Amino acid sequence: MTKALTPPVAKKVPHVMEIHGHQRTDNYYWMRDDKRQNDEVLTHLKAENDYCEAVMKPHIDLQATLFEEMKGRIVKDDSSVPVKDGLYWYTNEVSGEEEYGRHYRALNEAMDDKTLLLDVNELAKGFEFYELADLAVSPDDNLLAYSEDTDGRRIYTIKFKDLNTGQMLEDCLVETEGEVVWANDNRTVFYVRKDLQTLLGFQVYRHVLGTPQSEDVLVYEEQDRQYYMGLGKSRDESQIYIYLSATETSDVLCLDAEQPMGEFKRLLARQEGHEYGLDKFGEYYYLLTNSDAKNFRMVRVELDAVNDPGQWEEVIAHRENVLLEGLELFDSHFVITEREMGQIRFVIHDYAGASYQLGFDDECYYAGVGYNPEPSSTFVSITYSSLTTPSSVYSCDLTTGQKTLKKQMKVLGDFKPQDYASERLHITARDGEKVPVSIVYRKSLFKKDGTNPLLQYGYGAYGYTVDPTFSSSTLSLLDRGFVYVIAHIRGSEMLGRHWYESGKKAHKENSFNDFVDVTRALVEQQYGAPDKIFASGGSAGGLLMGAVMNQAPELYLGIGCHVPFVDALTTMLDESIPLTTNEYDEWGNPNNFADYQSILSYSPYDNLAMKDYPNTLVTTGLHDSQVPYWEPMKWVAKLRELKTDNNILVFKTDLDSGHGGASGRFKSLHEKALEMAFFISLLPKQGG
Template sequence: MTHHQHSRCDNYYWMRDDERQDPKIIAHLEAENAYCDAQMSPYQELEQDLFTELKGRIVKDDSTVPVKDGAYWYSSEISGEEEFARYYRADDGHATNKQLLLDSNTLAQEHEYYDLGEFSISPNDQLLSYSEDTDSRRIYTIRFKDLTTNTLLDDVLENTEGQAVWANDNKTVFYVKKDLKTLLGSQVYRHVLGTSQADDVLVFEEQDDSFFMGLGKSRDESLIMLDLEATETSDTWVLDANNCHGEFVQLCPRVKGHEYDADKLGDTFYIVTNWQAKNFRLMTANNTTIHQQALWQELIAHRDDVMLECVELFNEFKVVTEREKGQIRFVVYQADGSSYPLEFNDACYYAGLGENPEPDSNKARLYYSSLTTPGSLLEFDLATGQSTVLKQQKVLGDFDSALYQAERIFIKARDGVEVPVSLVYRKDMFGKNGQNPMLLNGYGAYGITFDASFSVNALSLLDRGFVYAIAHIRGSEMLGRDWYEQGKKAHKQNTFNDFVDVTQALVQQGYAHADKVFASGASAGGLLMGAVANQAPHLYKGICCQVPFLDVLTTMLDESIPLTTNEYDEWGNPNDVDAYKTILAYSPYDNIRAQDYPNILVTTGFHDSQVQYWEPMKWVAKLRELKTNNNLLLFKTDMDAGHGGASGRFNRLKEEALELAFFIGLLQDKK
C-alpha cells in the first residue's frame, strides 16, 4: 500500500473477509480459540471459581424502581437464571393491574445473540414499538404490538438504527434506515401503521457521511427532533409532531465546529452550545429567534474552568450537569432565578441524570456510584434539595464498603500537565510500600470520560490485594474541552504518554510493584493498549485488549469500512500527508517490532461492526511473527457477538472471568 510516496507491506491483509464466510479464516479463529483455552488450562479452575464468584454477587431476582410516564408506571424484572429482563407497566407505583409488555427471554429463545434495542409507547398508550438485533451488528428490526389486545401487528421495519419515534396521531412513526455497507444511518423514513415498509416515504437524507443520525422528541413532545452529529459539528432539524406530513426544518445553519444540543419546553428552546464558548454555555431562544444565533439569549455563561455538559428541563426547574476539576455536579435552577448545587461526599464518583419523563414533576432522579459505593438511584426534591435513596445495587456475599478506600490524585506528565487518577484498594491489604499488584484502565478518546464508578467485578481483584486505578488521560473531557483537544489528531501521542507516565508514577509512589502492573482497555482503549505495548512494553506484566482498534492507518484510509468517514475529526484524515505521518507514528499494527512484549490477552467479536475482527486478528499474527520472548499471546473471538460482547447478564461474566483469570493467574506463575 503506497500513500504520499510511502509504502507499507501488510502480510496479513488476507485475513479480512467482509462477508465473514471464508472457511479458512473461521478455522483460523477457532484454532486461536482452542489455543487460548489450552494456554489458559492451568488457570481453568481459577477461571471457573471466578465465574462462580462473579455470578454469586448478583441478585438473581431483581427489579427496577417504577417510573411514571403519562398514565402508567413502567418497570422491569429479572428472575432466577434468566439472562434478560421482562418489562411491565402498571396503574401505579405499587404494581396495581400490572401488564407484561415484553419478555426478552422469550424473544431471545431462538437466537445465539439477542439485544432488545429501544421500545416506545404511542401517545395514546395503546401501541408499543420495539427493536431487536439478533446478529450483533447493531442493525435493528422494529416490530409493533397492540397493548389492548396483546397481539403483534403485521408491520415490520428492517435494517434500522432501532429508534421509532411516534407522531402525535398514534399511527405514524419515523425511523432511520441503515446503509448495510457503511452501517451509517443517513435516511429518515415515515411509516404509517398497516402499510408495507416498501411504501414508506423518505422524508430526509443526509449526504455527508461524517454525521451520525438520531431521532427523538422534544421535552414537551411537540417536536420530532432529528439530531445529526459529527465529531466536531452538530445539526438539528425539527418537525411538528402534530403535522407528520410536514417537512423537517433546520434549527440553525450548520457551521463546522459548532456543537450544540437543543431541547424545547413550552415556548422556549434551551441550547447547550460551544458557540464562542469552548466549555459550552446555556442559551435560550423562541420559535422566531432559534433560527438566528445572534438573537439567542445567554442563560448560563461560559466559564474557563467549568464544563457545562447538559440540562434537564422541568416546568419549574432546570437541572444543569457540570464538571469542574474532573468532578460532576448538578446545579438546580429555580423559577425565580436562584440556584443551588446537589452535593456528594466521595473523593471520586460518577453521577448522572436518571429517567425523568415527566416535566411537570418537582422531583428528579439521579444515578450515583463511586469506587466504593454500589450504584444507587436517588430522588431529589427540587424545591428543597432533600434526597431519598430509592434503591441501591445489592452485592451478595460478604461485601462491606468500609473495607475499601478510594483516592483521587494528580500525576504530573512529562510535559508538566497534571493527569487525574482515580484509585481504589482494600484497606487491610494495601500498604503504600510498592508491593501490591495493580490493574490500570484507560480510554482517552472521543471526549468520552471514563468516570470512577463502582465495579462489582473489580472486587475479585481488590479482595486479592490488587489496586484498581483509572487514568483519566487526555482525549476525554475530564478536565474540560481542552483536555479532549489535547488528546486527538496531531496531539494523540499525549494520550499514550499520559498513560505511561501515570503507570511509572504509581509504581514510584508505592501504589504498585513494578513487576505486578497490568493494563486493560476496550475499543479506542484497546488502541491505547496496543500503543503502550509498543512504546513501553517493559512496564506491564500483562495487558488485555478488548475489541481493540489497532490497524488505525489502514482502516482510516479505507472508506469502504463501516464508520471510517465518521472518524476523520477524531484521528485525522490520512489522505492528508501530515495526518498520515501522525497516525503512522503510533498505529499499533504498523509499529510492532522485534522486542519483548508483555503477556497479552486479546478479545473480540466476530460480528463487531465498529472495530472489524480482522484488526486484532492481524495484530496478533504480526506479534507472533516479531515478538522476541515467550510471554503469553492469547486471542479469543466470540463467534456470535459484536462490539458489545456476549448478550445476557451471566454470559457476559464468562468473558470477565477469563480476563480476571489471566491477570490473577499470571501472578501465580503457572504458565
C-alpha cells in the first residue's frame, strides 16, 4: 500500500472528564481549537483531505460525470416569480455559469422597467464563501438593508444602500444575527447582536442611520441562554416583535413601529411549556397556541386583552390527529397550514366562519405558503413539490381556490416525471408505532425483487419534518437504479406533536430504532438488496448515522455522515460551545444524572467499540458554528482506532465553509458528487 493510501493516525493524549462519579477518557480532546489556527490540527485535517482524495482518485471520472450531470440539469438563466411588496415587484435572477443571483425590482409584474438592487456575484468576489442573508427595504422604498456572511460562521454584517442614488451608506453593523427590521420612520433599524463565544443572539440593539454602531442603544437583553432570538414585524406593519424561543417555550415582546424610541413590552407572561405563534391584524391578535392543545389551536383576542387567556376566542379547536403548522392573514381570508397523517393541506377561512380545503393529489408531497407580503391580495402564493414533481409556485384564488401555475422549475436533459414513481409506506417499528416512509425510483430500473441499491435518508430531531421534495441531483442515483428513501422517524413532527416528543430527550433511542427498523423492513419487502443498502444524514442526522452504525452496522454497505453531531455528551456539558444551552430541552441537560445517563447511552463517540463498521464518508466545515469540526475529527480518529474491518473510512473538511457547506449554486454539487461517487464505487458493478 502506498504512503498516500495510508490513513492518517492521530496521536492520543488522554483527557479525563468526570461528573456524577463517572469518568470518561477522551484521547482526542486535543483536537479542539476554537480559533482554528493550531498547526497540528490543520495539518491533520489536510492529511485527512489528502487521504480522501487519494482513496477517491480511481473514481475521479465518476465524480466529474456526476457533477456535470447535476450541473447540466440546472437552468443557467432563471428567475423567481415576481412578488409585489408595496409599490414594487421584486425578483431574483441567475445567469450563465455564475454562482449567485441578482436582485431586481420594478413597478410592474412584467419587470420591463427593472432596476438592479444587488449583484451578489459582485459582493462575493474575493471570498471563498459568501452568503447573503436578510434583505429589507425601508417602508418608504428608498433604502435597502442587507446582511452578509463571508466565512460560514453565521456572523453577519449589515450594510445599507440608497436605492435612489445607488450609493452605499457609511453605516455598517457587525457581529449580528443577520435579521434587520425597519421602524416606520425609515431611519431606525433593530438588529440582534451575537455573543462571539457561544454565537447566540441575545441582545437587541436600535440603530439610527448616520450614527456609529458604538452609539447604538441596547433595548433588550435575554438573560436565559436557552432562548433563540429573532425579529419581525406584524402583518399590518404596525408593530415590531422580538421573538424568543426555547425548544419548549415561546415569548414575544412588542414595540409600536411608529415609536422606535419606545420600550419593548412583553405581550404574554412567559410560561414554561407554552409555545405559540402570534400575529396582529387590525384590532386583533391571532395566535396558534399549544395551551390545552398539544397539536395547537387557533384563537383571536382584542389587543388590550391578549394577556388574559379568559378573553381568547377560539377560532379553530384542537384535534388529536391534526397539527396546526402555520397561519397567514389576509384582508379577506386567512390560511391555515395543517398536517394529518404526515400530509400537508391548506384550509382557507373567511372571517365569517366559512372554510374550504386546498390540497394536492400526489401520494406524498410538500406544500407551503410562499412569500405573500401584501395582505390586501386576493391570491395566496403556494409552493409545491413532490419526489417526482419539480418545485412549483401556484397562485391560488382565496375565494374560489382556483390554482394557477405561475412557474415550475425546469429540469434540463431528458427528465420526464412519468418515468419515476413515488410511494408512501407505513412501516411498523419494534414497539408497534407505524413510521411513515417516502420512496422514489425510476420505474424502468426498479424491480421489487431485492436487487436494487437503496439509499435511506433521515434526520429526526427538533420537531423538524423532512418532507418529500423534488431533487434534480438525486436523479443521478435514480437513473443508476437506486431507490431513494426518506424515513420520517420520531423526533420530527410528521405525525404531530407526539411524534416529536417521543423522539427526544429520554426517548431519543426511538429515532435510531425507527431508522434501523425501516431499513430492515425495506430489505424484507425487497425494495433494496441486503448487500447494497446505504444511509445518509447530516447534523442531528449525522448523530443518527453514528448511532445507527453502533446499533446495526451490518445493515449498511456505506454511510454518508455530514457535519455530524457525534460527540453529544461532551458538547452538552460545555456551555461555552454554540447552541449548547439552547439544546437542553432537546437532548436533556447532562448536568442532571438521568439526562447524563440517557445521552451517554447513545452518544456515537462514547459508544464506538471494537467491531466491524460500514464504509463511511464523513464531511465537515472548518468554520462550522453549529457542530464544531472537532466532533467529526475526533470521531473519525477513534473510529479508525477501534474498527476491526478493512472498510473505507474517509474524512473531508471544507477549510472555507461552515455548517451549510459550500456556497453558490454549483460549488455545493461537488460535495454531492463526492458522496454519490463514494456510494456507487462500493457497488459490485460501478455506474458512471
